Amino acid sequence: MSAEHDRLFIRNFSLTLVGLVLFTIVIILAALAIHNQLEPSENPAREAARLDRLQPVAGVFAGETGRAAAAAAAAAAAAAEPQVAFGGSLDGALIYERACASCHEVGAAGAPLMVANAWAGRIEQGMETLVANAINGIGAMPPRGGRRDLSDEQIEISVAYMLDMLD
Ligand code: HEC
Numbered sequence: 001m002s003a004e005h006d007r008l009f010i011r012n013f014s015l016t017l018v019g020l021v022l023f024t025i026v027i028i029l030a031a032l033a034i035h036n037q038l039e040p041s042e043n044p045a046r047e048a049a050r051l052d053r054l055q056p057v058a059g060v061f062a063g064e065t066g067r068a069a070a071a072a073a074a075a076a077a078a079a080a081e082p083q084v085a086f087g088g089s090l091d092g093a094l095i096y097e098r099a100c101a102s103c104h105e106v107g108a109a110g111a112p113l114m115v116a117n118a119w120a121g122r123i124e125q126g127m128e129t130l131v132a133n134a135i136n137g138i139g140a141m142p143p144r145g146g147r148r149d150l151s152d153e154q155i156e157i158s159v160a161y162m163l164d165m166l167d
Contacts, residue, residue: 085149092161095154099147104162109140116166123163130163131156 062069086094096104103111112118122130134155137143144150150158 083149084151085147090157092157095158096161099145100158114165119166131159134159
């Protein structure tokens with residue numbers, strides 16, 4: 001091998017190395033440029049793992065006693081919900097039969113019977129007053145006929161039903 005040949009080889013080899021180094025730098029710069037343009041993406045697996053870490057370490061299982069206590073608490077909450085009479089029915093006839101007829105059908109406690117002349121003077125007061133008196137109670141009639149779970153709307157509907165019965 002001649003010295004000339006060696007020199008040529010070293011020169012070419014060096015040029016190749018320099019070329020490769022430059023190429024590497026270019027690739028790195030390009031990668032950085034692209035990376036900076038990308039939105040930083042949320043890793044859903046990492047988010048799930050984070051939420052998982054925030055979970056309480058353990059639930060308390062209090063056995064049958066605990067279950068019974070939970071059921072009792074739920075029942076108490078349900079009972080505390082305001083209950084509307086007759087499942088909230090807006091059927092005037094149904095409400096009248098079940099809550100008003102006991103007095104108004106027989107004249108109990110001096111309740112006006114369901115005949116026109118018993119109501120003549122009362123009707124003059126107007127629907128609003130009749131309903132208000134039925135809600136608040138009047139004379140021997142207790143508020144809402146004694147059914148405090150009747151809504152204002154239900155009282156109004158049953159009064160309207162009673163007045164309809166008169167003619
Ligand atoms: C416990 C018996 C009783 C029950 C139950 C009852 N009422 Fe009466 N009601 C009366 C009596 C007594 C009066 C007459 C009061 C008075 O004028 O002194 C009356 C009067 C009324 C009047 C006339 C009020 C006025 O201003 O003149 C209306 C309207 C009325 N009742 C509606 C109802 C409705 C609706 C129901 C059912 C939700 C009902 N009542 C249930 C006893 C009862």
